[in-house]
Amino acid sequence: MKMAQLSARSGVGAPTIRYYIREGLVPAGELTSPNQAVYDDRHLEALRLVRALIDVGGLSVDGARAVLANLGGGESAAETLRAAQYALTPAQGSGHAQLDEALARVEALIESRWWSVSADNPARWTLARTLLALEELGATEVLELLDAYAAAAEEVADREAEVLERVGTPREAVVSVVALDVLGDRLVSALRRMAQEDALVARGGGTGTQADGGTPQR
Amino acid sequence: MKMAQLSARSGVGAPTIRYYIREGLVPAGELTSPNQAVYDDRHLEALRLVRALIDVGGLSVDGARAVLANLGGGESAAETLRAAQYALTPAQGSGHAQLDEALARVEALIESRWWSVSADNPARWTLARTLLALEELGATEVLELLDAYAAAAEEVADREAEVLERVGTPREAVVSVVALDVLGDRLVSALRRMAQEDALVARGGGTGTQADGGTPQR
Numbered sequence: 001m002k003m004a005q006l007s008a009r010s011g012v013g014a015p016t017i018r019y020y021i022r023e024g025l026v027p028a029g030e031l032t033s034p035n036q037a038v039y040d041d042r043h044l045e046a047l048r049l050v051r052a053l054i055d056v057g058g059l060s061v062d063g064a065r066a067v068l069a070n071l072g073g074g075e076s077a078a079e080t081l082r083a084a085q086y087a088l089t090p091a092q093g094s095g096h097a098q099l100d101e102a103l104a105r106v107e108a109l110i111e112s113r114w115w116s117v118s119a120d121n122p123a124r125w126t127l128a129r130t131l132l133a134l135e136e137l138g139a140t141e142v143l144e145l146l147d148a149y150a151a152a153a154e155e156v157a158d159r160e161a162e163v164l165e166r167v168g169t170p171r172e173a174v175v176s177v178v179a180l181d182v183l184g185d186r187l188v189s190a191l192r193r194m195a196q197e198d199a200l201v202a203r204g205g206g207t208g209t210q211a212d213g214g215t216p217q218r
Numbered sequence: 219m220k221m222a223q224l225s226a227r228s229g230v231g232a233p234t235i236r237y238y239i240r241e242g243l244v245p246a247g248e249l250t251s252p253n254q255a256v257y258d259d260r261h262l263e264a265l266r267l268v269r270a271l272i273d274v275g276g277l278s279v280d281g282a283r284a285v286l287a288n289l290g291g292g293e294s295a296a297e298t299l300r301a302a303q304y305a306l307t308p309a310q311g312s313g314h315a316q317l318d319e320a321l322a323r324v325e326a327l328i329e330s331r332w333w334s335v336s337a338d339n340p341a342r343w344t345l346a347r348t349l350l351a352l353e354e355l356g357a358t359e360v361l362e363l364l365d366a367y368a369a370a371a372e373e374v375a376d377r378e379a380e381v382l383e384r385v386g387t388p389r390e391a392v393v394s395v396v397a398l399d400v401l402g403d404r405l406v407s408a409l410r411r412m413a414q415e416d417a418l419v420a421r422g423g424g425t426g427t428q429a430d431g432g433t434p435q436r
Contacts, residue, residue: 048354056351058276082415115416123411130404133274136266139397141381142405148377149406152370153413159366160410161417163359179357181411186348187364188410189403191371193341196398197300198333198372199379 003029006039010047017047023061025050025068049178057182067178080164080173084181086122102128113150160184221247224257228265235265241279243268243286267396275400285396298382298391302399304340320346331368378402 006029007014020026026046029037053064067084106127110117117124134142160180167173224247225232238244244264247255271282285302324345328335335342352360378398385391 048351052351052355056348110412115412116419117412117415121412121415123408123415126404127408127412130274130401130408133266133270134397134401134405137270137393137397137401139393139401141384141394142397142402145374145377145381146405148374149402150409150413152374153406153409154416156363156366156370157410157413157417158420159363160414161421163363164414164418165421166359175355175357176359179352179355179360180414183348183352183355183357184360184367184410185403185407186344187352187360188367188371188406190341190345190348191368192375192378192402192406193399194328194333194335194339194345195368195371195375196378196382197335197339197341199375200382201334202376203379203383 001039003037003039006043006047010044010051012047012051020047020050020061023065025061025065049175052178053182056186057178058186059182067182068174080177082118082121084177098132099125099128102131105131109146109150112147113154115154219257221255221257224261224265228262228269230265230269238265238268238279241283243279243283267393270396271400274404275396276404277400285400286392298395300336300339302395316350317343317346320349323349327364327368330365331372333372 001009003014003017007017010017012020017026021028026043029039029043031037049068050064053059053067054061057064059067103124106124109127110124131143131146134140163180164173164176167176219227221232221235225235228235230238235244239246244261247257247261249255267286268282271277271285272279275282277285321342324342327345328342349361349364352358381398382391382394385394
């Protein structure tokens with residue numbers, strides 16, 4: 001197909017497609033003359049993946065390139081997952097006393113749930129930094145929910161692993177990891193916001209009156 | 219305290235603090251002479267909130283300003299939550315046949331779970347766009363997990379609503395909403411990644427062999 005058709009089928013404007021090609025996010029078309037290139041389903045698929053990462057996942061062009069560059073080579077679902085997690089989370093050093101303390105709490109959480117999590121899984125740092133930020137904000141009530149969040153993640157994880165294992169080709173592994181982690185985070189975030197609104201309504205609309213008459217705590 | 223102390227206590231460099239003040243994210247200090255300003259705990263708290271939004275939540279300076287500008291006036295937990303959800307999710311029009319279809323599926327999900335979700339909750343659009351992106355990618359297995367994700371969100375939501383209701387002052391409401399939604403998303407994302415790794419390990423390391431010998435599906 002020509003550029004105009006690729007643009008129509010993908011819903012992405014031709015200038016944006018050319019930009020993605022220049023940036024190495026989408027392969028170049030095959031030249032049929034010096035000024036004419038043709039594209040196929042491979043290009044359409046690549047565009048959809050890039051759009052998912054950037055438009056829905058909120059990644060930058062550089063972030064999307066890093067994810068795509070690191071994903072191709074994984075030989076198993078676990079390796080692809082790990083590569084994606086690295087690409088999605090910038091490496092963060094430790095050596096800062098408070099962060100080390102927060103990392104130790106992450107380790108304690110992992111042990112208490114009997115999870116197998118490799119020592120270099122970058123989610124450890126993400127979680128530790130988030131715990132620190134919550135503490136600094138004084139949002140200790142949210143910290144009390146940590147175990148409930150962990151239990152909820154655990155409940156879904158086995159079905160997620162099943163999805164990851166089911167894939168056949170490296171290309172399918174890339175799609176599954178992007179779907180589960182980048183889009184999955186958006187999905188979970190949207191569902192949480194709706195469920196939160198519902199829970200507030202169920203408690204009486206959150207109109208500022210406290211049913212139990214308790215004193216505000218913080 | 220002086221700028222040097224504010225910087226030391228917050229861990230944020232003085233040039234960055236001045237930038238936040240110019241951008242209206244942190245209030246200016248009180249001038250004690252034309253070239254000398256003093257700061258107090260209010261400034262330290264504002265800085266911690268901005269850092270949480272930008273460094274941990276990954277928002278842009280403009281995004282952080284929008285969240286902070288929209289949060290102050292909420293009179294109840296539900297209003298503050300709604301203001302935060304609006305600020306965190308850019309408004310997205312519909313009128314696109316596929317998106318309307320995806321929005322109808324979001325509505326069906328909400329009904330099937332008996333959730334009360336206002337018609338203008340922006341999470342509806344976030345979820346609809348994410349469902350569309352998943353379909354376009356052909357990641358239908360992840361769509362099959364939608365109900366499991368919704369159930370997990372529901373399980374934690376009542377305790378989250380309790381946290382939101384417990385707050386006393388508007389400032390506390392702002393902190394709780396940032397903690398639950400911005401930092402909460404990071405927290406949940408990190409926990410999901412660790413639980414996923416654990417589930418893959420539990421299934422035999424995700425070494426690419428399929429225990430059931432089934433054909434790859436997609």
